[in-house]
Amino acid sequence: MTEETGQRVRSGYHHGGLREALLLAAEQELIEKGIEGFTLRGVAKRAGVSHAAPAHHFRDTSDLLTALAAVAATRFRDTMKQRQAKSPGDARSQFIASGQGYIEFALDNPALFGLMFGSRRPDFSSEEFSRPSFESFMVLVKDVADLRGDNALDHVEGRADILTAWSLVHGLANLLIAGRLRFLEADLKADRDGTILRALERVVPGDRRG
Amino acid sequence: MTEETGQRVRSGYHHGGLREALLLAAEQELIEKGIEGFTLRGVAKRAGVSHAAPAHHFRDTSDLLTALAAVAATRFRDTMKQRQAKSPGDARSQFIASGQGYIEFALDNPALFGLMFGSRRPDFSSEEFSRPSFESFMVLVKDVADLRGDNALDHVEGRADILTAWSLVHGLANLLIAGRLRFLEADLKADRDGTILRALERVVPGDRRG
DNA sequence: TGTACATCAGTGAACGCGCGTTCACTGATGTAC
DNA sequence: TGTACATCAGTGAACGCGCGTTCACTGATGTAC
Numbered sequence: 001m002t003e004e005t006g007q008r009v010r011s012g013y014h015h016g017g018l019r020e021a022l023l024l025a026a027e028q029e030l031i032e033k034g035i036e037g038f039t040l041r042g043v044a045k046r047a048g049v050s051h052a053a054p055a056h057h058f059r060d061t062s063d064l065l066t067a068l069a070a071v072a073a074t075r076f077r078d079t080m081k082q083r084q085a086k087s088p089g090d091a092r093s094q095f096i097a098s099g100q101g102y103i104e105f106a107l108d109n110p111a112l113f114g115l116m117f118g119s120r121r122p123d124f125s126s127e128e129f130s131r132p133s134f135e136s137f138m139v140l141v142k143d144v145a146d147l148r149g150d151n152a153l154d155h156v157e158g159r160a161d162i163l164t165a166w167s168l169v170h171g172l173a174n175l176l177i178a179g180r181l182r183f184l185e186a187d188l189k190a191d192r193d194g195t196i197l198r199a200l201e202r203v204v205p206g207d208r209r210g
Numbered sequence: 211m212t213e214e215t216g217q218r219v220r221s222g223y224h225h226g227g228l229r230e231a232l233l234l235a236a237e238q239e240l241i242e243k244g245i246e247g248f249t250l251r252g253v254a255k256r257a258g259v260s261h262a263a264p265a266h267h268f269r270d271t272s273d274l275l276t277a278l279a280a281v282a283a284t285r286f287r288d289t290m291k292q293r294q295a296k297s298p299g300d301a302r303s304q305f306i307a308s309g310q311g312y313i314e315f316a317l318d319n320p321a322l323f324g325l326m327f328g329s330r331r332p333d334f335s336s337e338e339f340s341r342p343s344f345e346s347f348m349v350l351v352k353d354v355a356d357l358r359g360d361n362a363l364d365h366v367e368g369r370a371d372i373l374t375a376w377s378l379v380h381g382l383a384n385l386l387i388a389g390r391l392r393f394l395e396a397d398l399k400a401d402r403d404g405t406i407l408r409a410l411e412r413v414v415p416g417d418r419r420g
Numbered sequence: 421t422g423t424a425c426a427t428c429a430g431t432g433a434a435c436g437c438g439c440g441t442t443c444a445c446t447g448a449t450g451t452a453c
Numbered sequence: 454t455g456t457a458c459a460t461c462a463g464t465g466a467a468c469g470c471g472c473g474t475t476c477a478c479t480g481a482t483g484t485a486c
Contacts, residue, residue: 012480012481013429013430013431013479013480013481014428014429014430014480014481014482015429015430018429018430034330035246036245036246036329036331039471039472039473040472040473041471041472041473049429049430049431050430050431050432051432051472051473051474052430052431052432052474052475052476053429053430053431055473055474055475056428056429056430057429060473060474061473114328117384117388117390118324118328118384118388119246120244121246137393153393156397156408157408159393159394159397160405160408160409160412161412162393163382163391163394163405163408163409164378164408164409164412164413166381166385167377167378167379167380167381167382167385167409168374168377168378168381168413169377169381170377170381170384170385171376171377171378171379171380171381171382171383171384172373172377172381173381174327174328174380174381174384175376175377175380178327178328180327181373183347183363183369183372184369184373187366187369195370195373198366198367198370198373198374199370199373199374199377202370202371202374202413203374203378203412203413222447222448223446223447223448223462223463223464224447224448224449224461224462224463225462225463228462228463249438249439249440250439250440251438251439251440259462259463259464260463260464260465261439261440261441261465262441262442262443262463262464262465263462263463263464265440265441265442266461266462266463267462270440270441271440
Protein backbone atom coordinates (compact mmCIF):
# COMPACT_ATOMS: atom_id res chain seq x y z
CA MET A 1 0.00 0.00 0.00
CA THR A 2 1.42 3.36 -1.01
CA GLU A 3 -0.17 6.75 -0.77
CA GLU A 4 0.80 10.21 -1.99
CA THR A 5 2.05 12.69 0.58
CA GLY A 6 3.45 15.67 -1.23
CA GLN A 7 6.22 14.61 -3.56
CA ARG A 8 7.09 11.48 -1.61
CA VAL A 9 5.42 8.16 -1.07
CA ARG A 10 4.46 6.08 1.93
CA SER A 11 6.02 2.66 1.76
CA GLY A 12 4.41 0.73 4.60
CA TYR A 13 6.79 1.33 7.41
CA HIS A 14 8.47 4.61 6.55
CA HIS A 15 6.18 7.52 5.89
CA GLY A 16 8.30 9.33 3.34
CA GLY A 17 7.15 12.86 4.12
CA LEU A 18 6.12 12.89 7.71
CA ARG A 19 7.36 16.37 8.51
CA GLU A 20 5.05 17.97 5.97
CA ALA A 21 2.22 15.61 6.92
CA LEU A 22 2.61 16.58 10.57
CA LEU A 23 2.39 20.28 9.71
CA LEU A 24 -0.82 19.68 7.78
CA ALA A 25 -2.19 17.58 10.64
CA ALA A 26 -1.18 20.25 13.16
CA GLU A 27 -3.08 22.90 11.22
CA GLN A 28 -6.17 20.69 11.21
CA GLU A 29 -5.77 19.93 14.90
CA LEU A 30 -5.48 23.64 15.65
CA ILE A 31 -8.61 24.40 13.60
CA GLU A 32 -10.70 21.76 15.34
CA LYS A 33 -9.37 21.84 18.90
CA GLY A 34 -8.05 25.38 19.24
CA ILE A 35 -4.75 26.23 20.83
CA GLU A 36 -6.10 25.18 24.22
CA GLY A 37 -6.87 21.63 23.10
CA PHE A 38 -3.86 21.18 20.85
CA THR A 39 -1.86 18.00 21.65
CA LEU A 40 1.06 16.24 20.02
CA ARG A 41 -0.70 12.90 20.34
CA GLY A 42 -3.69 14.30 18.49
CA VAL A 43 -1.48 15.49 15.66
CA ALA A 44 0.28 12.13 15.39
CA LYS A 45 -3.02 10.28 15.31
CA ARG A 46 -4.30 12.63 12.61
CA ALA A 47 -1.19 11.97 10.53
CA GLY A 48 -1.69 8.22 10.97
CA VAL A 49 1.53 7.50 12.85
CA SER A 50 2.32 6.44 16.39
CA HIS A 51 2.49 9.21 18.95
CA ALA A 52 6.23 8.76 19.36
CA ALA A 53 6.98 9.36 15.69
CA PRO A 54 6.90 13.19 15.71
CA ALA A 55 9.92 13.26 18.01
CA HIS A 56 12.09 12.42 14.99
CA HIS A 57 11.01 15.67 13.33
CA PHE A 58 10.11 18.13 16.09
CA ARG A 59 11.83 18.50 19.45
CA ASP A 60 8.54 19.17 21.26
CA THR A 61 5.10 20.74 20.89
CA SER A 62 6.48 24.28 20.90
CA ASP A 63 8.91 23.38 18.12
CA LEU A 64 6.05 22.04 15.99
CA LEU A 65 3.93 25.11 16.67
CA THR A 66 6.84 27.37 15.73
CA ALA A 67 7.22 25.58 12.41
CA LEU A 68 3.46 25.90 11.87
CA ALA A 69 3.60 29.60 12.71
CA ALA A 70 6.34 29.96 10.10
CA VAL A 71 4.10 28.33 7.50
CA ALA A 72 1.30 30.66 8.59
CA ALA A 73 3.42 33.81 8.41
CA THR A 74 4.61 32.92 4.94
CA ARG A 75 1.08 32.28 3.70
CA PHE A 76 -0.05 35.50 5.38
CA ARG A 77 2.61 37.59 3.63
CA ASP A 78 1.85 35.93 0.29
CA THR A 79 -1.88 36.56 0.66
CA MET A 80 -1.27 40.28 1.06
CA LYS A 81 1.20 40.46 -1.80
CA GLN A 82 -1.05 38.45 -4.11
CA ARG A 83 -4.01 40.67 -3.32
CA GLN A 84 -1.89 43.69 -4.22
CA ALA A 85 -0.70 42.05 -7.45
CA LYS A 86 -4.30 41.32 -8.43
CA SER A 87 -5.30 45.00 -8.21
CA PRO A 88 -2.42 47.15 -9.40
CA GLY A 89 -2.87 50.88 -9.30
CA ASP A 90 -1.89 53.92 -7.31
CA ALA A 91 -0.58 53.93 -3.75
CA ARG A 92 -4.08 54.26 -2.36
CA SER A 93 -5.39 51.11 -4.03
CA GLN A 94 -2.25 49.19 -2.99
CA PHE A 95 -2.86 50.25 0.61
CA ILE A 96 -6.47 49.09 0.41
CA ALA A 97 -5.48 45.82 -1.26
CA SER A 98 -2.96 44.79 1.39
CA GLY A 99 -5.48 45.60 4.10
CA GLN A 100 -8.08 43.44 2.37
CA GLY A 101 -5.45 40.71 2.11
CA TYR A 102 -4.70 40.97 5.82
CA ILE A 103 -8.34 40.39 6.66
CA GLU A 104 -8.82 37.78 3.95
CA PHE A 105 -6.05 35.66 5.46
CA ALA A 106 -7.46 36.04 8.97
CA LEU A 107 -10.93 34.93 7.89
CA ASP A 108 -9.65 32.04 5.79
CA ASN A 109 -7.19 30.89 8.47
CA PRO A 110 -8.53 31.97 11.86
CA ALA A 111 -6.61 29.26 13.70
CA LEU A 112 -3.28 30.18 12.13
CA PHE A 113 -4.00 33.88 12.62
CA GLY A 114 -4.61 33.23 16.31
CA LEU A 115 -1.43 31.19 16.53
CA MET A 116 0.66 34.02 15.10
CA PHE A 117 -0.88 36.87 17.07
CA GLY A 118 -2.68 35.46 20.07
CA SER A 119 -0.51 32.70 21.48
CA ARG A 120 2.79 32.62 23.32
CA ARG A 121 3.59 29.04 22.45
CA PRO A 122 5.48 29.51 19.17
CA ASP A 123 9.05 30.79 19.48
CA PHE A 124 9.05 34.38 18.23
CA SER A 125 12.81 34.54 18.03
CA SER A 126 12.77 31.81 15.38
CA GLU A 127 14.15 33.17 12.12
CA GLU A 128 11.79 31.14 9.92
CA PHE A 129 8.81 32.64 11.76
CA SER A 130 10.02 36.19 12.32
CA ARG A 131 11.35 36.82 8.82
CA PRO A 132 8.05 36.48 6.90
CA SER A 133 6.31 38.31 9.76
CA PHE A 134 8.68 41.22 9.34
CA GLU A 135 8.20 41.17 5.58
CA SER A 136 4.43 41.47 6.08
CA PHE A 137 5.00 44.47 8.29
CA MET A 138 7.21 46.01 5.61
CA VAL A 139 4.40 45.69 3.05
CA LEU A 140 2.35 48.01 5.25
CA VAL A 141 5.28 50.36 5.84
CA LYS A 142 5.86 50.65 2.12
CA ASP A 143 2.18 51.34 1.44
CA VAL A 144 2.13 54.16 3.98
CA ALA A 145 5.46 55.54 2.75
CA ASP A 146 4.20 55.63 -0.83
CA LEU A 147 1.08 57.49 0.23
CA ARG A 148 3.02 59.97 2.35
CA GLY A 149 5.90 60.44 -0.02
CA ASP A 150 8.48 60.05 2.72
CA ASN A 151 10.03 57.33 4.84
CA ALA A 152 7.11 56.85 7.17
CA LEU A 153 9.15 55.16 9.92
CA ASP A 154 11.30 58.26 10.34
CA HIS A 155 8.55 60.58 11.58
CA VAL A 156 6.14 60.49 14.50
CA GLU A 157 3.20 61.19 12.20
CA GLY A 158 4.29 58.51 9.75
CA ARG A 159 4.57 55.96 12.56
CA ALA A 160 1.12 57.03 13.72
CA ASP A 161 -0.22 56.38 10.21
CA ILE A 162 1.33 52.91 10.25
CA LEU A 163 -0.02 52.21 13.71
CA THR A 164 -3.50 53.37 12.76
CA ALA A 165 -3.70 51.25 9.63
CA TRP A 166 -2.26 48.16 11.29
CA SER A 167 -4.49 48.50 14.35
CA LEU A 168 -7.57 48.89 12.18
CA VAL A 169 -7.04 45.78 10.08
CA HIS A 170 -5.86 43.78 13.06
CA GLY A 171 -8.80 44.77 15.23
CA LEU A 172 -11.27 44.25 12.40
CA ALA A 173 -9.86 40.79 11.72
CA ASN A 174 -10.04 39.85 15.40
CA LEU A 175 -13.58 41.13 15.86
CA LEU A 176 -14.75 39.31 12.73
CA ILE A 177 -13.16 36.05 13.87
CA ALA A 178 -14.60 36.42 17.37
CA GLY A 179 -18.06 37.01 15.88
CA ARG A 180 -18.50 40.28 17.74
CA LEU A 181 -19.87 42.31 14.85
CA ARG A 182 -23.46 41.21 14.99
CA PHE A 183 -24.58 44.83 14.49
CA LEU A 184 -22.87 44.66 11.10
CA GLU A 185 -24.19 41.26 10.07
CA ALA A 186 -26.52 42.58 7.38
CA ASP A 187 -23.85 44.84 5.86
CA LEU A 188 -21.30 42.04 5.82
CA LYS A 189 -23.74 39.62 4.26
CA ALA A 190 -24.75 42.08 1.59
CA ASP A 191 -21.21 43.15 0.68
CA ARG A 192 -18.32 41.96 2.81
CA ASP A 193 -15.50 43.55 0.82
CA GLY A 194 -17.39 46.82 0.56
CA THR A 195 -18.07 46.90 4.30
CA ILE A 196 -14.38 46.34 5.04
CA LEU A 197 -13.48 48.91 2.40
CA ARG A 198 -15.55 51.60 4.14
CA ALA A 199 -13.45 51.09 7.27
CA LEU A 200 -10.15 50.96 5.39
CA GLU A 201 -10.95 54.19 3.55
CA ARG A 202 -11.20 56.00 6.87
CA VAL A 203 -7.55 55.33 7.68
CA VAL A 204 -5.84 56.03 4.38
CA PRO A 205 -2.90 58.26 5.38
CA GLY A 206 -3.37 61.89 4.33
CA ASP A 207 -6.90 61.33 3.06
CA ARG A 208 -9.67 63.82 3.61
CA ARG A 209 -13.23 62.60 3.87
CA GLY A 210 -16.58 63.95 4.94
CA MET B 211 -7.52 31.58 63.03
CA THR B 212 -9.62 34.05 61.07
CA GLU B 213 -8.75 36.05 58.01
CA GLU B 214 -10.50 38.76 56.03
CA THR B 215 -11.96 37.81 52.67
CA GLY B 216 -14.15 40.60 51.47
CA GLN B 217 -16.87 41.28 54.03
CA ARG B 218 -16.85 37.78 55.49
CA VAL B 219 -14.48 35.88 57.71
CA ARG B 220 -12.81 32.48 57.55
CA SER B 221 -13.64 30.41 60.58
CA GLY B 222 -11.39 27.37 60.29
CA TYR B 223 -13.57 24.97 58.41
CA HIS B 224 -15.94 27.15 56.44
CA HIS B 225 -14.34 29.77 54.27
CA GLY B 226 -17.02 32.40 54.55
CA GLY B 227 -16.57 33.97 51.11
CA LEU B 228 -15.18 31.30 48.89
CA ARG B 229 -17.00 32.34 45.76
CA GLU B 230 -15.35 35.76 45.71
CA ALA B 231 -12.01 34.27 46.76
CA LEU B 232 -12.19 31.79 43.88
CA LEU B 233 -12.83 34.59 41.41
CA LEU B 234 -9.78 36.47 42.67
CA ALA B 235 -7.72 33.28 42.54
CA ALA B 236 -8.98 32.53 39.03
CA GLU B 237 -7.89 35.97 37.84
CA GLN B 238 -4.42 35.38 39.30
CA GLU B 239 -4.27 31.90 37.78
CA LEU B 240 -5.22 33.32 34.39
CA ILE B 241 -2.56 36.02 34.65
CA GLU B 242 0.21 33.58 35.54
CA LYS B 243 -0.73 30.49 33.51
CA GLY B 244 -2.68 31.94 30.62
CA ILE B 245 -5.93 30.45 29.37
CA GLU B 246 -4.03 27.42 28.08
CA GLY B 247 -2.67 26.50 31.51
CA PHE B 248 -5.76 27.42 33.51
CA THR B 249 -6.98 24.60 35.80
CA LEU B 250 -9.63 24.32 38.47
CA ARG B 251 -7.20 22.56 40.79
CA GLY B 252 -4.75 25.43 40.44
CA VAL B 253 -7.46 27.92 41.36
CA ALA B 254 -8.53 25.91 44.42
CA LYS B 255 -4.93 25.61 45.60
CA ARG B 256 -4.46 29.35 45.16
CA ALA B 257 -7.58 30.02 47.23
CA GLY B 258 -6.29 27.67 49.92
CA VAL B 259 -9.09 25.10 49.75
CA SER B 260 -9.27 21.50 48.60
CA HIS B 261 -9.73 20.93 44.89
CA ALA B 262 -13.23 19.61 45.41
CA ALA B 263 -14.47 22.74 47.16
CA PRO B 264 -15.17 24.88 44.07
CA ALA B 265 -17.86 22.46 42.96
CA HIS B 266 -20.12 23.97 45.63
CA HIS B 267 -19.91 27.35 43.87
CA PHE B 268 -19.25 26.68 40.19
CA ARG B 269 -20.63 23.84 38.10
CA ASP B 270 -17.37 23.42 36.17
CA THR B 271 -14.39 25.30 34.77
CA SER B 272 -16.45 26.98 32.07
CA ASP B 273 -18.92 28.22 34.67
CA LEU B 274 -16.09 29.77 36.69
CA LEU B 275 -14.58 31.37 33.59
CA THR B 276 -17.96 32.78 32.64
CA ALA B 277 -18.32 34.39 36.07
CA LEU B 278 -14.80 35.76 35.73
CA ALA B 279 -15.60 37.11 32.28
CA ALA B 280 -18.63 38.86 33.79
CA VAL B 281 -16.38 40.50 36.39
CA ALA B 282 -14.02 41.50 33.59
CA ALA B 283 -16.75 42.96 31.38
CA THR B 284 -18.11 45.00 34.25
CA ARG B 285 -14.67 46.38 35.12
CA PHE B 286 -14.08 47.06 31.43
CA ARG B 287 -17.27 49.07 31.06
CA ASP B 288 -16.54 50.99 34.27
CA THR B 289 -13.00 51.83 33.15
CA MET B 290 -14.34 53.44 29.99
CA LYS B 291 -17.08 55.33 31.79
CA GLN B 292 -14.71 56.55 34.50
CA ARG B 293 -12.22 57.76 31.93
CA GLN B 294 -15.00 59.72 30.27
CA ALA B 295 -16.17 61.16 33.60
CA LYS B 296 -12.62 62.31 34.38
CA SER B 297 -12.39 64.35 31.19
CA PRO B 298 -15.78 65.90 30.45
CA GLY B 299 -16.10 68.01 27.34
CA ASP B 300 -17.48 67.90 23.85
CA ALA B 301 -18.39 64.78 21.90
CA ARG B 302 -14.90 64.57 20.43
CA SER B 303 -13.15 64.43 23.81
CA GLN B 304 -15.67 61.88 25.08
CA PHE B 305 -14.94 59.70 22.07
CA ILE B 306 -11.19 59.95 22.72
CA ALA B 307 -11.65 59.28 26.43
CA SER B 308 -13.60 56.06 25.98
CA GLY B 309 -11.01 54.86 23.47
CA GLN B 310 -8.22 55.58 25.92
CA GLY B 311 -10.24 53.72 28.58
CA TYR B 312 -10.63 50.73 26.29
CA ILE B 313 -6.87 50.48 25.85
CA GLU B 314 -6.15 51.31 29.49
CA PHE B 315 -8.25 48.34 30.60
CA ALA B 316 -6.58 46.03 28.11
CA LEU B 317 -3.09 46.99 29.25
CA ASP B 318 -3.94 46.80 32.95
CA ASN B 319 -5.83 43.49 32.56
CA PRO B 320 -4.38 41.64 29.57
CA ALA B 321 -5.49 38.24 30.89
CA LEU B 322 -9.09 39.34 31.42
CA PHE B 323 -9.11 41.15 28.08
CA GLY B 324 -7.96 37.95 26.39
CA LEU B 325 -10.63 35.97 28.23
CA MET B 326 -13.40 38.28 27.01
CA PHE B 327 -12.28 38.61 23.40
CA GLY B 328 -9.91 35.78 22.60
CA SER B 329 -11.30 32.66 24.23
CA ARG B 330 -14.28 30.44 23.53
CA ARG B 331 -14.43 28.98 27.03
CA PRO B 332 -16.73 31.49 28.76
CA ASP B 333 -20.42 31.23 27.93
CA PHE B 334 -21.29 34.22 25.77
CA SER B 335 -24.99 33.69 26.16
CA SER B 336 -24.69 34.31 29.89
CA GLU B 337 -26.66 37.39 30.86
CA GLU B 338 -24.18 38.52 33.53
CA PHE B 339 -21.40 38.49 30.93
CA SER B 340 -23.24 39.76 27.88
CA ARG B 341 -25.05 42.66 29.58
CA PRO B 342 -21.97 44.69 30.62
CA SER B 343 -20.36 43.78 27.28
CA PHE B 344 -23.30 45.25 25.45
CA GLU B 345 -23.23 48.35 27.64
CA SER B 346 -19.58 48.90 26.69
CA PHE B 347 -20.53 48.67 23.05
CA MET B 348 -23.28 51.21 23.63
CA VAL B 349 -20.77 53.69 25.08
CA LEU B 350 -19.02 53.64 21.72
CA VAL B 351 -22.29 53.85 19.79
CA LYS B 352 -23.33 56.91 21.80
CA ASP B 353 -19.97 58.59 21.24
CA VAL B 354 -20.24 58.14 17.49
CA ALA B 355 -23.89 59.18 17.46
CA ASP B 356 -23.07 62.39 19.35
CA LEU B 357 -20.31 63.22 16.89
CA ARG B 358 -22.49 62.48 13.88
CA GLY B 359 -25.65 64.05 15.21
CA ASP B 360 -27.77 61.08 14.17
CA ASN B 361 -28.52 57.55 15.28
CA ALA B 362 -25.29 56.02 13.99
CA LEU B 363 -26.63 52.45 13.96
CA ASP B 364 -29.32 53.38 11.45
CA HIS B 365 -27.00 54.24 8.56
CA VAL B 366 -24.31 52.35 6.69
CA GLU B 367 -21.86 55.21 7.14
CA GLY B 368 -22.63 55.45 10.85
CA ARG B 369 -22.06 51.74 11.27
CA ALA B 370 -18.78 52.11 9.37
CA ASP B 371 -17.74 54.86 11.80
CA ILE B 372 -18.52 52.56 14.73
CA LEU B 373 -16.68 49.67 13.12
CA THR B 374 -13.64 51.81 12.37
CA ALA B 375 -13.34 53.18 15.89
CA TRP B 376 -13.92 49.83 17.55
CA SER B 377 -11.50 48.03 15.25
CA LEU B 378 -8.82 50.62 15.88
CA VAL B 379 -8.92 50.49 19.67
CA HIS B 380 -9.32 46.73 19.65
CA GLY B 381 -6.42 46.14 17.29
CA LEU B 382 -4.22 48.63 19.09
CA ALA B 383 -4.95 46.97 22.42
CA ASN B 384 -4.18 43.52 21.00
CA LEU B 385 -0.95 44.60 19.31
CA LEU B 386 0.22 46.34 22.48
CA ILE B 387 -0.52 43.27 24.60
CA ALA B 388 1.18 40.97 22.10
CA GLY B 389 4.26 43.21 22.13
CA ARG B 390 4.21 43.64 18.36
CA LEU B 391 4.80 47.39 18.28
CA ARG B 392 8.56 47.42 18.70
CA PHE B 393 8.82 50.05 15.94
CA LEU B 394 6.83 52.34 18.25
CA GLU B 395 8.71 51.55 21.43
CA ALA B 396 10.41 54.92 21.70
CA ASP B 397 7.19 56.85 21.06
CA LEU B 398 5.29 54.78 23.62
CA LYS B 399 8.01 55.18 26.22
CA ALA B 400 8.19 58.94 25.68
CA ASP B 401 4.41 59.51 25.73
CA ARG B 402 2.09 56.54 25.77
CA ASP B 403 -1.20 58.43 25.96
CA GLY B 404 -0.06 60.85 23.28
CA THR B 405 0.96 58.04 20.95
CA ILE B 406 -2.42 56.37 21.37
CA LEU B 407 -4.11 59.73 20.95
CA ARG B 408 -2.50 60.26 17.54
CA ALA B 409 -4.09 57.02 16.36
CA LEU B 410 -7.48 57.79 17.92
CA GLU B 411 -7.56 61.23 16.30
CA ARG B 412 -7.35 59.61 12.89
CA VAL B 413 -10.66 57.82 13.34
CA VAL B 414 -12.85 60.53 14.89
CA PRO B 415 -16.05 60.35 12.81
CA GLY B 416 -16.48 63.28 10.48
CA ASP B 417 -13.07 64.74 11.25
CA ARG B 418 -10.84 66.24 8.60
CA ARG B 419 -7.12 66.11 9.07
CA GLY B 420 -4.00 66.72 6.99
C1' DT C 421 24.77 -7.38 -9.43
C1' DG C 422 25.07 -9.06 -4.71
C1' DT C 423 26.13 -8.75 0.06
C1' DA C 424 27.17 -6.63 4.51
C1' DC C 425 26.33 -3.12 7.39
C1' DA C 426 25.32 1.59 9.21
C1' DT C 427 21.79 4.73 9.58
C1' DC C 428 17.29 6.45 9.49
C1' DA C 429 12.43 6.58 10.73
C1' DG C 430 9.15 4.22 12.36
C1' DT C 431 6.48 1.02 16.50
C1' DG C 432 4.36 0.00 20.85
C1' DA C 433 4.72 -0.71 25.69
C1' DA C 434 5.63 1.61 29.81
C1' DC C 435 6.37 5.54 33.00
C1' DG C 436 4.85 9.21 36.03
C1' DC C 437 1.94 13.25 36.20
C1' DG C 438 -1.86 16.38 36.71
C1' DC C 439 -6.39 16.77 35.37
C1' DG C 440 -11.73 16.79 36.35
C1' DT C 441 -15.04 14.35 38.79
C1' DT C 442 -17.23 11.52 42.31
C1' DC C 443 -18.31 10.21 46.91
C1' DA C 444 -18.72 9.22 51.72
C1' DC C 445 -17.54 11.96 55.31
C1' DT C 446 -17.53 15.83 58.75
C1' DG C 447 -17.31 20.24 60.88
C1' DA C 448 -19.91 24.60 61.24
C1' DT C 449 -24.05 27.16 60.98
C1' DG C 450 -28.92 28.30 61.19
C1' DT C 451 -33.55 27.37 62.84
C1' DA C 452 -37.53 25.43 65.44
C1' DC C 453 -39.28 24.81 69.74
C1' DT D 454 -31.09 30.01 77.05
C1' DG D 455 -30.62 25.19 75.67
C1' DT D 456 -31.26 21.33 72.73
C1' DA D 457 -32.23 18.74 68.50
C1' DC D 458 -31.79 18.56 63.94
C1' DA D 459 -31.52 19.91 59.00
C1' DT D 460 -28.63 22.08 55.90
C1' DC D 461 -24.61 24.02 54.13
C1' DA D 462 -19.75 24.08 52.80
C1' DG D 463 -15.90 22.10 53.45
C1' DT D 464 -12.24 17.53 53.32
C1' DG D 465 -9.50 13.88 51.37
C1' DA D 466 -9.21 9.52 49.13
C1' DA D 467 -10.15 7.35 44.94
C1' DC D 468 -11.34 6.84 39.98
C1' DG D 469 -10.26 6.79 35.09
C1' DC D 470 -8.21 9.51 31.46
C1' DG D 471 -5.07 11.65 28.26
C1' DC D 472 -0.90 13.82 28.26
C1' DG D 473 4.41 14.13 27.11
C1' DT D 474 8.36 11.45 27.30
C1' DT D 475 11.41 7.47 27.27
C1' DC D 476 13.20 3.27 25.50
C1' DA D 477 14.30 -1.06 23.43
C1' DC D 478 12.94 -2.65 19.26
C1' DT D 479 12.49 -3.24 14.13
C1' DG D 480 11.63 -2.54 9.34
C1' DA D 481 13.32 0.10 5.35
C1' DT D 482 16.82 2.56 3.01
C1' DG D 483 21.36 3.99 1.45
C1' DT D 484 26.21 3.01 0.75
C1' DA D 485 30.72 0.63 0.42
C1' DC D 486 32.99 -2.82 -1.79
